[in-house]
Amino acid sequence: MRNYRSIGVNARTRFYAILAAAGLAPEEADELMCAIEAGSVAGAHSGVEEQFAMAPEVRGEVYGExxxxxxTAVTGDLVAIADGLYRQRGRALSTRALMTFAEVVHDRCQGAEHRGEARWGGDAR
Known part of the structure; x- marks a missing residue:
């Protein structure tokens, strides 16, 4: 299985950057992101919920129960996850802070490379 967590973090960071560049307030970006993430989990909930009473009959009644x-347990957990995702706030501000830090580090590395300095210390041989 792919590393969807990393893919999601990268997509979330890019999403916030695009919305910030468009002038959207961090709180509005959070609201959108939370709605998208909660909706994704709700889609998974629907897929799992469709499996209710779909146990293979050849396995017997106890297996079906x-x-x-x-x-039921998984769909309950998915509801709780979707609710939690929708209630989250403040990620846009923390993501924006991380992006600013990453830009500073990137700019410093670019400047050091331009001056002929090694990227991570030492000399540039």
Whole structure:
């Protein structure tokens, strides 16, 4: 499975940067991002919920009851995750701070390379 967490963080950072460049307030960007993330989890919830009462009949009734209990547990967790994602606030501000820090580090590295200095210390041989 791909590293969707890293992919998501990179996409979130880019999303915030685009919205900031467009002049959107961090609070509005947070609201949009939280809605998108909660909606994604709600989509997963729907997919899992469709599996209720879909246990393979050849496995028997006890297996089917366990299957349904598992579906119920997972869908309950997904609801809690979606609710939590939608309630989150403040990420745009922290993401913007991280982006500013990354830009400063990048600019310093670019300047050092331009001056012929080594990127991570030492000499540039």
């Amino acid at each position: 366990g299957w349904d209990d598992g579906v």
